[in-house]
Amino acid sequence: MTKKIEYANNSGKENGIDVRNDSRVRLMIFTKDKVAVQFNGPILKFSFVNPANLEPIMKLGPDPLRSDFNIDDLDNQIYQRIKHNGTTLIADLLLDQTCVAGIGNKYKSEILFLSKINPFVTIKDISSNSVRTLLQQIPSVLYSGYMNSGATRLVHNFFGKVDNDNNNTRRWSDKHWVFRSGGRPCWKCGSQIVTDYKLSARVTFWCSKCQQWIKID
């Protein structure tokens, strides 16, 4: 699995630095004028058969960034989980790649913040309105991050378009709503963003005012 891909020129130099002897490098793919370098990839597998037909890829849930993504498939996956394993926390469900593919820990916190969903609510207790919001936010936030170098909080220029020049020079905490922003004021309400290490499987960043526990409808 790819943790990070950087691009170098065809001599293996990234921004003028030779990375060929860098111990973090796991893979380098050379093309005519570019080199893709993978740093710190935790798992690297090669196969003679189509990996899409092998585990774990064949068990992945719907990928919201695929061109053939169908939101009904994701709706069905979430519905099945609610029906069969309703005590799962929503924060943990979003990281289950067999339910939906592609949500890492950063996107988990960002999606739940933008959906105004408490991360620690069990999925059987999520309102149908919240599920609908989630179904909109999951592809939207993933696509936004994909298109904007990982930024999930965007700045728009005077004409309403994403200001990508500004985006490149912004600080990390300006590019995200809550992720790794514990202790900072919430961009929407000003409350202090909370970092939680205990209540779900992985660290979660959230705003207790914007993401209140809503009674099921």
Ligand SMILES: [Zn+2]
């Ligand atoms: Zn807030």
